[in-house]
Amino acid sequence: MTKSQDDEYMKQLEEQRRAFEAQFGSLESMGFEDKVKEKADESSESEESEEIECKNNDSTVNSESEDEESEVEECIIPKYKENSNASTSKSGPRVIKFNEPMDTYTEVDKKEQKRIRSGKTLRQLAEADERRQIIEDKKTKGAKNVDDNDEENLENDIELQRFLKESHLLSAFNQPGSDSNETSGVDLTLKSLKDDNVVYQDDQMLGKSRMRTLEMRLGQLSQTNGHSKKLGKLEKVPMNIRRGMIDKHVKRIKQYEQDAVDGGIILSKVKKGQFRKIESTYKKDIERRIGQSIKTQDKERQTKRQRGLKIQAVGRSTRNGLIISKEDISRIGGTVGNKRKWNSKSSSNNNNKRRR
Structure with a gap:
């Protein structure tokens, strides 16, 4: 090979080396020795030494030669030191240092294992985490809004139920023909209910109406x-007075029901034995003295009727006499369909004898 061919070949190698370093990095960074660079450094050093010798031979003055030698030494020594340091750093092993030694083994979480097995890049995993976080935030916000709405609806329902239970007190204490001229605050509450901006409030109730509502709650x-x-205990009242109060209250209830029937008003049903609640029950607070029903009648109603001995009886007795059904007759007589059992048995036996 000629010199020109060698130069071209070296240029190609140099271009190949540069392309490799641009893509993967230098061999020194990977921990290997680059012998091509060492040869190039040695050749450059030899050329420099030859040039320096030529200069030394051409010089005639000792002082000039000494100055040149000192300059050459100054130029050569740092290069030699650099090469020696590079050679030691290249030839030495790669040392990896950790800040803290880890003796204990920590297991990888299941989520981390799934992420590793998924085969996705770090960018894709980060995007998936962001999407998941956004969805969770939306869910939590929606759940909070739903919870807030549920709490508001529950509070409104409780207030509505309380108002419906206490509305009879408001109407009873707000009659125009009431005995007391003192204002109980109920009329203010009833007026405020007509306004859309005003809410039913307990603070607006005063006097007996407020006391009764608190007792009810x-x-x-x-x-x-x-x-x-403890709530079922009544106030101590003489028996004769209590009976008179019960009779008077029953008469008022009957009069109230009769007026409703005459006026075409349909009243709600009341439990058996209990007194109907009318305006006088709330005004006079009579339930505290006579109760909600008559206890003797309740006991009679709760006692079970004696039905006699549990024996096999036939039919049912009425005022017109004993009534026996067809089922009872068939059960006692033993009929199967329209035929009697003994007839069916005898016919089956005769048929069997004939076959034999």
Whole structure:
């Protein structure tokens, strides 16, 4: 090979080396020795030394030669040091240092294992995490809004139920022909109910109406907590007076029901034995003295009727006599369909004898 061919070949190798370093990095960064660079450095050093020798031979003055030698030494020594340091760094092993030694093994989470097995890039995983976080945030916001709406609806329902239970008190204490001229605050509440901007409030109720509503709420709380027996106790009243109060109250209820029938008003049903609640029950607070029903009648109603001994009886007795059904007759006589059992048995036996 000629010199020109060698130069071209070296140029091609140099271009190939540069392309490799541009894509993968230098061999030194990977921990390998680059022998091509070492040869190039040695050749450059030899050329420089030859040039320096020529200069030394051409010089005639000792002082000039000494100055040139000192300059050459100054130029050569740092290069030699750099090469020696590079050779030591290249030939030495790669040392990896950690800040803290980890003796304990930490297991990888299942989520991390799934992410590794998925085969996705870090960018794709980050985008998926962002999407998941956005969806979770939307769900939490929606759940919070739903919870807030549920709480508001529940509060409104409780207020509505309370108002319906206490509305009879408002109407009873707001009659125009009431005995007391003192304002109880109920008329203000009834006026405020007509306005859309005003809400039904307990603070607007005063006097007896407020006292009765509080008593009613306390009674409901005690019933839920299981103290209904204490609520059933009545005030101590003489027996004759209590009977007179019951009779008077029953007459008022009958008059109220008769007026409703005459006026074409349909009243709600009441439990058997209990007194109907009318305006006088709330105005006079009569349930505290006579109760909600007559206890003797309740006991009679709750007692079970004695039905006699549990024996096999036939038919049912009425005022017209004993009535026996066809089922009872067939059960006792033993008929199958329209035929009697003994007839069916005898016919079956005769048929069997004939076959034999």
